[in-house]
Amino acid sequence: MNEDLKQKNTRLIKKLMFVVLGMFGFGYALVPIYDVFCDITGLNGKTAEEAVQEGVYQVDVSRELTLEFVTSLNKKAPLKFSSEVKKMKLHPGKYYTVNFYAENLTDKKMLARAIPSVTPGLAAEFLKKTECFCFSEQEFKPLERKVMPVRFVIDPKIPERFKTVTLAYTFFDNTETSVKN
Amino acid sequence: MSANVAAHDDHHDHGPEKGIVRWIVTTNHKDIGTLYLAFALVMFFVGGTMALIIRSELFEPGMQFVDPQFFNSMTTMHALVMVFGAVMPAFVGLANWQIPMMIGAPDMALPRMNNMSFWMLVAGVLLLASTLFMEGGAPAGGWTLYPPLVLQTGDALPFAIFSVHLLGISSIMGAINVIATIFNMRAPGMTLMKMPLFVWTWLITAFLLIAIMPVFAGAVTMLLTDRFFDTSFFDAAGGGDPVLYQHIFWFFGHPEVYVMILPTFGVASTIIPVFARKPLFGYASMVYATAAIAFLSFIVWAHHMFTVGMPVAGELYFMYATMLIAVPTGVKIFNWTATMWKGAMTFETPMLFSIAFVVLFTMGGFTGLMMAVAPVDFQYHDTYFIVAHFHYTLVPASIFILMAAGYFWLPKWTGNMYNERIGKLHFWLSAISVNILFFPQHFLGLAGMPRRIPDYAVQFADWNMISSIGAFIYGFSQLLFVYIVIDTIRGGTGEKVTDEVWEDAKKHSLEWTLPSPPPYHSFTTPPEKIPTEHF
Ligand code: HEM
Ligand SMILES: [Cu+2]
Numbered sequence: 001m002n003e004d005l006k007q008k009n010t011r012l013i014k015k016l017m018f019v020v021l022g023m024f025g026f027g028y029a030l031v032p033i034y035d036v037f038c039d040i041t042g043l044n045g046k047t048a049e050e051a052v053q054e055g056v057y058q059v060d061v062s063r064e065l066t067l068e069f070v071t072s073l074n075k076k077a078p079l080k081f082s083s084e085v086k087k088m089k090l091h092p093g094k095y096y097t098v099n100f101y102a103e104n105l106t107d108k109k110m111l112a113r114a115i116p117s118v119t120p121g122l123a124a125e126f127l128k129k130t131e132c133f134c135f136s137e138q139e140f141k142p143l144e145r146k147v148m149p150v151r152f153v154i155d156p157k158i159p160e161r162f163k164t165v166t167l168a169y170t171f172f173d174n175t176e177t178s179v180k181n
Numbered sequence: 182m183s184a185n186v187a188a189h190d191d192h193h194d195h196g197p198e199k200g201i202v203r204w205i206v207t208t209n210h211k212d213i214g215t216l217y218l219a220f221a222l223v224m225f226f227v228g229g230t231m232a233l234i235i236r237s238e239l240f241e242p243g244m245q246f247v248d249p250q251f252f253n254s255m256t257t258m259h260a261l262v263m264v265f266g267a268v269m270p271a272f273v274g275l276a277n278w279q280i281p282m283m284i285g286a287p288d289m290a291l292p293r294m295n296n297m298s299f300w301m302l303v304a305g306v307l308l309l310a311s312t313l314f315m316e317g318g319a320p321a322g323g324w325t326l327y328p329p330l331v332l333q334t335g336d337a338l339p340f341a342i343f344s345v346h347l348l349g350i351s352s353i354m355g356a357i358n359v360i361a362t363i364f365n366m367r368a369p370g371m372t373l374m375k376m377p378l379f380v381w382t383w384l385i386t387a388f389l390l391i392a393i394m395p396v397f398a399g400a401v402t403m404l405l406t407d408r409f410f411d412t413s414f415f416d417a418a419g420g421g422d423p424v425l426y427q428h429i430f431w432f433f434g435h436p437e438v439y440v441m442i443l444p445t446f447g448v449a450s451t452i453i454p455v456f457a458r459k460p461l462f463g464y465a466s467m468v469y470a471t472a473a474i475a476f477l478s479f480i481v482w483a484h485h486m487f488t489v490g491m492p493v494a495g496e497l498y499f500m501y502a503t504m505l506i507a508v509p510t511g512v513k514i515f516n517w518t519a520t521m522w523k524g525a526m527t528f529e530t531p532m533l534f535s536i537a538f539v540v541l542f543t544m545g546g547f548t549g550l551m552m553a554v555a556p557v558d559f560q561y562h563d564t565y566f567i568v569a570h571f572h573y574t575l576v577p578a579s580i581f582i583l584m585a586a587g588y589f590w591l592p593k594w595t596g597n598m599y600n601e602r603i604g605k606l607h608f609w610l611s612a613i614s615v616n617i618l619f620f621p622q623h624f625l626g627l628a629g630m631p632r633r634i635p636d637y638a639v640q641f642a643d644w645n646m647i648s649s650i651g652a653f654i655y656g657f658s659q660l661l662f663v664y665i666v667i668d669t670i671r672g673g674t675g676e677k678v679t680d681e682v683w684e685d686a687k688k689h690s691l692e693w694t695l696p697s698p699p700p701y702h703s704f705t706t707p708p709e710k711i712p713t714e715h716f
Contacts, residue, residue: 027399
């Protein structure tokens with residue numbers, strides 16, 4: 001094969017390898033891009049991961065929304081998990097507190113994490129929590145039962161089309177994998 | 182002049198090695214092409230056997246032959262073997278044989294890499310097959326490998342993932358080779374817009390491959406670290422999101438289906454003009470349509486995810502973008518039809534398969550269009566309707582065209598004529614049975630039968646039975662093809678074919694100007710004249 005062609009091939013391979021590596025990186029870049037995209041657009045129903053400051057809102061008594069609560073366990077996590085009420089009517093702008101109960105069914109220490117999710121996704125940014133057990137990992141002593149209050153408000157700016165909002169929590173047993181171990 | 186050029190070729194002056202060693206160390210494009218094609222044909226039967234296990238179990242409601250876990254392994258492995266072991270390697274095999282001959286080159290640009298990418302493919306597929314014998318069974322969560330389900334795979338998971346890595350590296354090397362060959366090895370006068378469409382479609386496919394295989398490799402690597410190294414890319418407990426996997430997967434997955442169909446389009450555009458005895462209608466528009474499809478394929482991926490709970494804006498965007506793909510695809514169907522229009526057509530086996538492709542692929546395109554409508558896809562999603570859709574776009578399209586390519590070029594490759602009567606029998610059995618096999622699956626899907634289940638409600642019994650009967654006829658008819666291939670290699674009908682094999686084929690593309698069978702190194706002297714019939 002002549003030298004000229006060899007050189008041309010080598011140069012082309014280098015360029016193409018650059019594309020290959022770039023695309024491998026792009027695959028990983030999709031992870032933060034996805035998070036940022038969802039954050040900006042609020043598409044995936046994630047609520048804020050930290051408590052928001054307790055702001056003051058004008059209570060809108062003319063509107064009433066239904067808020068539903070769903071409690072579930074991932075992969076049969078050995079917990080009992082429920083909420084004080086299954087659903088409630090509420091006014092935007094007013095603060096409410098709802099208790100959640102979780103009980104460790106094992107006689108060992110357990111570290112568990114609850115992940116919230118709101119449906120419809122676009123309503124998530126209007127659900128503001130000032131207190132929630134989901135902000136941090138929960139430590140359960142053997143057979144311990146916890147009462148965990150969630151305090152929240154629905155921002156009155158929530159568009160008219162949202163009549164029913166569902167807040168779901170899933171508890172994950174992280175005892176094996178937690179960094180606190 | 183010719184001695185002069187040959188002298189440049191330091192390692193090109195000897196013939197093939199003797200015996201089995203020839204096939205292991207070969208760097209010759211024809212040998213490697215043959216290896217790829219033979220391997221793909223074997224895998225076609227391995228994957229086909231799995232399909233027949235699936236169809237046997239579904240012949241009647243109730244559990245008959247296999248347990249559900251193994252059934253699920255079969256659906257998963259059938260898809261992986263067919264996609265990565267049969268269809269993709271078969272097209273790489275065709276590329277190896279045909280691209281150098283079609284652009285007037287002596288060989289592929291990177292012969293040693295060519296050998297390596299073939300053996301890596303074999304390693305990858307063997308590794309994948311070995312998972313069938315592992316503790317916990319082969320992967321059974323579907324070829325899409327969705328977490329969290331796929332993370333429950335037993336010992337097989339890391340092996341399946343490494344196998345995907347190997348297959349990916351092999352495809353990327355193959356793609357780089359194709360691009361280098363097309364960019365750097367074209368004969369003088371063979372400008373880009375004079376290249377046969379098969380070469381064009383492969384060039385675009387190769388770019389698709391180097392863009393998407395790394396992304397897939399990344400996605401499965403994330404699965405691996407999620408399972409073994411405590412990362413949480415897709416694990417909600419650690420702040421990840423399983424839906425993210427679906428986005429990354431389909432960013433690869435949708436272009437991947439076009440990797441399997443674009444070279445199909447290329448072969449069809451090569452065969453139809455020869456038997457219609459007309460130039461291809463709208464050569465330039467074919468090139469642009471291929472490029473447009475390739476571009477669009479990157480921005481429609483979430484039509485596979487209409488039901489994950491995307492907001493309306495997202496559903497609408499992906500719905501319209503997906504429908505847009507039907508436009509360049511329609512251009513192609515139109516051009517093939519216009520090529521045949523008022524042509525002096527004859528119906529040899531390759532042409533029969535190509536015509537069936539145009540008709541049946543169009544049906545697959547239409548069901549695609551139906552599923553592109555987001556609200557109705559909520560009904561079709563994950564039912565047998567989608568199974569019918571993609572099998573219409575893959576079996577009577579990609580597979581039929583691969584068969585057509587076999588009949589079309591085997592006489593060129595071997596110098597012998599195949600048996601036309603058995604060829605036609607193969608065609609008619611395939612064309613009829615493929616419809617008995619897949620058409621009823623539309624009805625099953627619309628009636629609500631989910632995909633990937635080993636047992637079903639009795640109301641689905643009749644169509645499933647018919648579908649299974651079609652499957653067995655189709656599967657066993659393919660043995661005729663094996664017979665014909667072997668028979669043709671060993672002398673065929675005994676009739677020696679001419680250089681151009683098919684009437685006036687020389688006017689369409691360069692390979693027909695070479696002797697049949699062509700010399701071990703294709704064009705050691707560049708061709709003098711480039712055929713321009715396809716303008
Ligand atoms: C007009 C062109 C096409 C359109 C509009 C289209 C549309 C779609 C849509 C909307 C789905 C998702 C359905 C669902 O999951 O509910 C789908 C699935 C699929 N399509 Fe197509 N399609 C087209 C052409 C093709 C072609 C050419 C191929 C392959 C050669 C193909 C292969 C597939 C495969 C394999 C799946 C299923 C993937 C899976 O879930 O396992 N499609 N198509
Ligand atoms: Cu798609």
